[in-house]
Amino acid sequence: MSTSPKKTGPDKAATDKSAPEKTGAEKIASEKAGADKAGPAQLHDPLAARQLDVDALIDDPETAIVVCCGSGGVGKTTTAAALGLRAAERGRKVVVLTIDPARRLAQSMGLTELDNTPRVVKGVGGTGELQAMMLDMKRTFDEVVLAHADPVRARQIMDNPFYQSLSTGFAGTQEYMAMEKLGQLQAEGSWDLIIVDTPPSRSALDFLDAPNRLGSFLDGRLIRILMAPAKVGGRSAMKFLNVGMSMFTGILGKVLGANVLQDLSTFVTAMDSMFGGFRERADRTYRLLQAPGTAFLVVAAPERDALREAAYFVDRLETDRMPLAGLVLNRVHSTGAPQLTAERALAAAETLESPDQEDGTASPEISAETEVLAAGLLRLHAERMQRITRERRMRDRFVSIYPDVPVVEVPALAGDVHDLDGLREIGERLNRR
Amino acid sequence: MPDWEGARLHVVSGKGGTGKTTVAAALAMALAAEGRRTLLVEVEERQGIAELFGIAALPYEERRIASVAPGALGAIGAREPRGTRGAKREGEVFALAIDIEQALLEYLEMFYKLGRAGKALRKVGFIDFATTIAPGLRDVLLTGKACEAVRRKGPDGRLLYDAVVMDAPPTGRVSRFLNINTEVAGLARFGPIFTQSQAVMRVIRSPETMVHLVTLLEEMPVQETVDGVADLRAAGLPVGGVIVNMVRPPVLDEAAVLAAEGDHTEELALALADAGVGARPGRGGTRRAVPAATRKLVEPLLAQGREHAARVLLEREQRADVQALKLPTYELPLLAGGVDLGGLYRLAAALKEQGAA
Numbered sequence: 001m002s003t004s005p006k007k008t009g010p011d012k013a014a015t016d017k018s019a020p021e022k023t024g025a026e027k028i029a030s031e032k033a034g035a036d037k038a039g040p041a042q043l044h045d046p047l048a049a050r051q052l053d054v055d056a057l058i059d060d061p062e063t064a065i066v067v068c069c070g071s072g073g074v075g076k077t078t079t080a081a082a083l084g085l086r087a088a089e090r091g092r093k094v095v096v097l098t099i100d101p102a103r104r105l106a107q108s109m110g111l112t113e114l115d116n117t118p119r120v121v122k123g124v125g126g127t128g129e130l131q132a133m134m135l136d137m138k139r140t141f142d143e144v145v146l147a148h149a150d151p152v153r154a155r156q157i158m159d160n161p162f163y164q165s166l167s168t169g170f171a172g173t174q175e176y177m178a179m180e181k182l183g184q185l186q187a188e189g190s191w192d193l194i195i196v197d198t199p200p201s202r203s204a205l206d207f208l209d210a211p212n213r214l215g216s217f218l219d220g221r222l223i224r225i226l227m228a229p230a231k232v233g234g235r236s237a238m239k240f241l242n243v244g245m246s247m248f249t250g251i252l253g254k255v256l257g258a259n260v261l262q263d264l265s266t267f268v269t270a271m272d273s274m275f276g277g278f279r280e281r282a283d284r285t286y287r288l289l290q291a292p293g294t295a296f297l298v299v300a301a302p303e304r305d306a307l308r309e310a311a312y313f314v315d316r317l318e319t320d321r322m323p324l325a326g327l328v329l330n331r332v333h334s335t336g337a338p339q340l341t342a343e344r345a346l347a348a349a350e351t352l353e354s355p356d357q358e359d360g361t362a363s364p365e366i367s368a369e370t371e372v373l374a375a376g377l378l379r380l381h382a383e384r385m386q387r388i389t390r391e392r393r394m395r396d397r398f399v400s401i402y403p404d405v406p407v408v409e410v411p412a413l414a415g416d417v418h419d420l421d422g423l424r425e426i427g428e429r430l431n432r433r
Numbered sequence: 434m435p436d437w438e439g440a441r442l443h444v445v446s447g448k449g450g451t452g453k454t455t456v457a458a459a460l461a462m463a464l465a466a467e468g469r470r471t472l473l474v475e476v477e478e479r480q481g482i483a484e485l486f487g488i489a490a491l492p493y494e495e496r497r498i499a500s501v502a503p504g505a506l507g508a509i510g511a512r513e514p515r516g517t518r519g520a521k522r523e524g525e526v527f528a529l530a531i532d533i534e535q536a537l538l539e540y541l542e543m544f545y546k547l548g549r550a551g552k553a554l555r556k557v558g559f560i561d562f563a564t565t566i567a568p569g570l571r572d573v574l575l576t577g578k579a580c581e582a583v584r585r586k587g588p589d590g591r592l593l594y595d596a597v598v599m600d601a602p603p604t605g606r607v608s609r610f611l612n613i614n615t616e617v618a619g620l621a622r623f624g625p626i627f628t629q630s631q632a633v634m635r636v637i638r639s640p641e642t643m644v645h646l647v648t649l650l651e652e653m654p655v656q657e658t659v660d661g662v663a664d665l666r667a668a669g670l671p672v673g674g675v676i677v678n679m680v681r682p683p684v685l686d687e688a689a690v691l692a693a694e695g696d697h698t699e700e701l702a703l704a705l706a707d708a709g710v711g712a713r714p715g716r717g718g719t720r721r722a723v724p725a726a727t728r729k730l731v732e733p734l735l736a737q738g739r740e741h742a743a744r745v746l747l748e749r750e751q752r753a754d755v756q757a758l759k760l761p762t763y764e765l766p767l768l769a770g771g772v773d774l775g776g777l778y779r780l781a782a783a784l785k786e787q788g789a790a
Contacts, residue, residue, distance in 0.1 A: 072448065073653075073654075390770060414747075
C-alpha cells in the first residue's frame with residue numbers, strides 16, 4: 001500500500017472530483033495579471049459576501065480551537081495574536097500558539113524567550129486571560145520521544161544523527177510539531193480557547209497528511225527491511241549485507257552507504273516502540289481538528305497570489321472535511337472620498353501641474369507649494385482608487401467562486417503592529433461593520 | 434562590469450510574500466541579455482514559474498520559456514565594449530521545475546544503472562521514504578541538480594548555461610537548505626551520498642555561487658533579511674546582494690503633508706476647486722467660492738496624504754537598515770496590477786541597469 005503522501009501540486013484537492021472542472025485555486029489564478037486596467041471603482045459591492053462574525057466565533061463557548069492558516073506575508077500571526085487578545089478581553093481564557101512571530105510582536109506579548117511553555121501576557125484588560133507561546137519544534141519532538149520511550153531508549157534515539165536532522169531540519173517537522181503541541185495544549189485543558197498560527201508555507205496543511213503518511217510508512221516493507229539487521233542480531237553492516245535478505249538491502253546499502261544504513265536501521269529500530277504512539281497521536285489530532293469545537297480561519301490579503309493560496313486552503317479543508325469558519329481578508333484599502341474617481345483625480349492633478357493654466361490667471365492666493373501638494377494628494381488618491389478597484393475585483397472573484405464562505409475584511413493599517421494597542425486595533429477592525 | 438561577474442549559480446531567497454519567484458525570473462532574464470543562455474530552477478514543487486509566465490505546468494525537463502531580444506533590456510552592448518560573442522544574438526531563458534521523485538530516480542539511474550530495480554524501490558516505498566522522511570537527501574538532490582546544470586557542457590564543449598538562477602526556499606530555511614550537504618556529510622561519512630554532497634558543497638561554497646535575498650521595505654521582511662545574512666555568513670555561505678522589491682515611488686513627503694495642516698487647508702480647497710475637483714465650476718468665473726462638494730474632499734485627501742507620509746517615513750527607516758548591511762542593493766518598482774511578461778522585462782531591465790546583471 002503505497003499512498004503517495006507528498007504531492008503538492010496545485011490540483012491536489014481537485015483529484016477527488018472527477019470532472020475536468022477547475023479548482024477554485026485555478027480559477028483565481030486564471031485572473032490575468034494585466035487584465036485589470038482600472039475601471040471606475042464600484043461604490044456598492046456587486047456581490048454581497050456573507051459576513052464573517054468574528055466576535056460571535058470567539059465568544060461562542062463551543063469554540064475551543066481556532067486554526068489560522070494562509071500563505072506567508074498576509075498577517076497570519078498578527079491575526080492570531082489579535083484574535084487571542086480580543087477573546088481574552090471579552091472574558092475567555094486563551095492561549096495563542098505562534099510559530100515564528102516578528103521580533104517586536106513577540107516582545108509585545110512578552111515572548112522574549114523560546115521556552116516552549118505558555119506565558120501570561122501582561123497588560124490585558126477585561127476578565128479573561130491571555131497566554132502566549134512560541135513553538136520550539138526540537139523541544140516538542142524531544143517531549144514526544146520522552147513520553148513514549150524509557151530514558152535509555154530515549155537517549156539512544158536523541159543521540160542518533162538521523163533524529164537530530166529529523167527533529168530540526170526536516171521540512172514538515174514544524175507543521176507536525178505545531179499540531180503535536182496543539183494536541184498537548186488541548187489535553188492539558190487549562191484554557192477554553194486555543195488559537196494556533198500555522199507555519200508560513202503551502203505545506204501548512206501538511207499535518208493533515210501526517211496520519212496517512214506515517215501509516216503508509218509504517219506498514220511499508222521498507223521499514224521491515226530496515227529493521228531486519230537489528231532483529232537478527234547482526235551488528236555490523238557487512239554482516240547485514242551478507243545476510244542477503246533481498247536485493248533491496250543491497251541496493252540500499254549501495255545507494256546510502258553501509259554506515260548510513262546502519263545508523264538508519266538503529267534509528268528505525270529505536271523509534272519502533274514509538275511509532276504506534278506517533279500514529280495514535282496523529283490520528284487523535286486529526287480528529288480533534290474535525291471536531292465541532294474547531295474552526296479554521298483562512299487568512300489572505302486581497303492579492304492574486306494570496307487569494308490563490310487561500311482558495312487552495314479552502315479546497316483542501318473541504319476535502320478533509322475540516323470546519324472552515326471563513327476568510328479573513330487583511331489589509332484591505334478604503335477611502336474617505338469614494339466619489340472622486342481615479343480618472344478625475346488624475347486629470348485634475350495634470351491641470352494643477354501644467355505650467356501655464358489655460359485661462360492665464362494664476363491665482364495669487366494659491367502658492368506653488370500648495371499646487372504641488374494638491375496635485376500630489378490627487379495622484380495618491382488616484383492610486384488608492386485603482387488599488388481599491390483591483391482589490392474588489394480579486395475579492396469578488398473569490399466570493400463568486402466560494403459564495404458560502406463568510407468573509408471579513410480588515411482595513412489596512414499604515415504601519416506594522418508591535419504592541420497590544422496595535423493588536424487591539426486589529427481586533428476592532430476585524431469586527432467593524 | 435556587472436556586480437556578479439563570475440557568479441554562475443544565483444540562489445534567490447527571501448521571506449514569503451516578497452516576490453522571490455518574480456525576482457528570480459527577472460534576474461534570469463537580465464542575465465540572459467546579450468545572447469546568453471540562463472536556466473531558472475524551481476525547487477519547491479509549486480509551479481510558481483508556470484504561474485508567473487502564464488504557461489501550463491512545467492514537466493521535469495528544461496524548457497525555453499522566454500527570449501531576450503538584443504537591446505530589449507537597454508542599450509545593446511552598453512556594457513560590453515568588446516562587442517564579442519552574441520551581442521546581437523537573442524538571449525534565452527530556460528526553466529526547470531524539479532520533481533523530487535524523478536530527480537531521485539534519475540540520480541539512481543545515473544550512478545547505479547538500476548533499471549527496473551529503481552521501479553522496485555518505488556514499490557517498497559523507498560522513494561517516498563527517501564524524499565520525505567530521510568532528512569537532507571531531498572535537499573542534496575535539489576541542490577545537486579542545480580549544480581549539475583551549472584557544470585553541464587553542451588555538444589560544443591562549452592558550458593551549456595551562462596548562469597543558473599534558483600528560486601530557493603524562503604530565508605528562514607535557505608541556510609539549512611544549502612548547507613544540508615554538510616549535514617548529510619555528518620550522517621554519511623563515506624559512500625556515494627557523502628561524495629555527492631561534498632561535490633555539491635564545493636560548488637556552493639565557490640565564488641561561482643551567490644545567495645541573494647529579496648525583501649520589501651517593511652519591518653518583518655527587512656528583519657528576516659538581516660537575520661538571513663547573519664545565518665548565511667555563520668554557515669560560510671556566499672552572500673550576494675539584496676533586492677528590494679515592490680518599491681513605491683514617494684509622491685509626497687512628510688514635510689509637504691505637515692505644511693498642509695491648519696491654515697493651508699483653505700488654500701488647498703481653492704487649488705482643488707481650481708483644478709475642477711468636486712464640481713465643475715465655470716473656469717475663471719466664480720472661482721473664489723469653493724463648492725461644498727470640493728470642501729468635503731479636503732480632509733479625506735489629507736488623511737490619505739498623512740498615511741502616505743507615515744509610510745514613507747517607515748520605509749526610510751527600513752531602507753537604512755538594508756543599507757547598513759553594506760551589500761550591493763537593487764530596487765525594483767511595484768508593478769500596479771501584478772506582474773505579467775511585460776512587467777518581467779521591466780524588472781529585468783531595472784536589474785541590469787543597476788548592475789545586477
